[in-house]
Amino acid sequence: MAVSFGNVEELIALVNNVHGLDLGGYSRASLKRRISRILAIYQIDFTVLKDNLVNAPGFFNKFLVEVTVTVTEMFRDPAYYKTLREDIIPYLATFPHIKVWSAGCSTGEEVYSLAILLHKEGLYNRTFIYGTDINMDVIERAKQGIMDLKKMKTYSDNYLQTASGDSLSEYYTAKYDAAVIHHELRKNVLFSTHNLVSDGVFNEFQLITCRNVLIYFNADLQRKVVGLFYASLALFGFLCLGAKETLAPYNLEGKFRMISKTHNIYQKIA
Structure with a gap:
């Protein structure tokens, strides 16, 4: 029907x-x-x-x-991750401790992508990454750090396009039909449920990523969630939205500056 x-x-x-x-x-x-x-x-x-x-x-x-839409993959949109590596991570390196929030993290592919980037730049040991999603089932899968081995070719191709200079295979172990993310990349990661609709601020972050989630919300809820992200960001922290999302409708002039118009990356300045 x-x-x-x-x-x-x-x-x-x-x-x-x-x-x-x-x-x-x-x-x-x-x-x-x-x-x-x-x-x-x-x-x-x-x-x-x-x-x-x-x-x-x-x-x-x-x-x-x-x-709640759980389409995800490691290093999805490689140009975005290349921008993170070249323009954002060097700035994050100036913070003594780095807290990252991946909101709407689904089964964890983006969280582990961020962990690899930060590890490669020597920052992972002073970083803590929170991955949150409304769905407990996908959070439980994310905690395992186990990926479908068939998908790793796509993920590896994505990673190569970030101009990383090494191979994604250095960061996981293949076991039968699964790829297990190395423990070193999971030790500073915490996955938990969080509802962007009803839950509040739970930490102060230097980097928040929430890509292609706001597009599923109406205008009032988008405004509420953007306010939550603003309140959750440390001064000079970064907010990364999806390619189809922007802060333009929310009257935040003077609070954020645009870092990348292509990838909708913003820095909190007030």
Whole structure:
């Protein structure tokens, strides 16, 4: 059956009432597409979807994976990571301690990409990286540091395009059909659940990355989340958004300066 915007509102209310999760700030058009996808994946109708969300153990987490969009890969958009390495990391090196927050980290590919960059530049031992996501299932996968070995060729190609000068294979061990990220790159990483909609500031960071997450929120929630990031950044810290996201609508002149228009990287200046 086709999903209507009325169905979307009904589901938002149900999820909030039953699971305490407020999806009200998510883009209705995006939710409509994701719900249609869920119905197709599980070959169910909207009535069964509602029943599963209330009565089927474990289904809510599967629903959450689809609704909150978990598409990710290591060194996705290599030019962005090249910019980080050349323009941002040298500045981070001036801080005695570096705290990084990867918001909406999914299964951890971006977190481990950042860990490799910082390790390569000799900064990892004085860095702590927090990876957060709303979904406990993807967080548990991220903690393991285990990647599908079939995907490592793509990840390795991405890494080479960052002009790193070495091979990604130096940072993981292949075991059967899995690639295990070296323990050295996991020791200063903490993964935990965090809801950008309802949770607040939990630290002061020199670098926050939240790429291609805001585009799924409505304007009011985007403004709220940007405010959360501003409050969570140390002075002269950096905020990295996705290629389709910008701070332009939020009237933050005098608070941030643009570092990279191409990659939407900003520095907090006030």
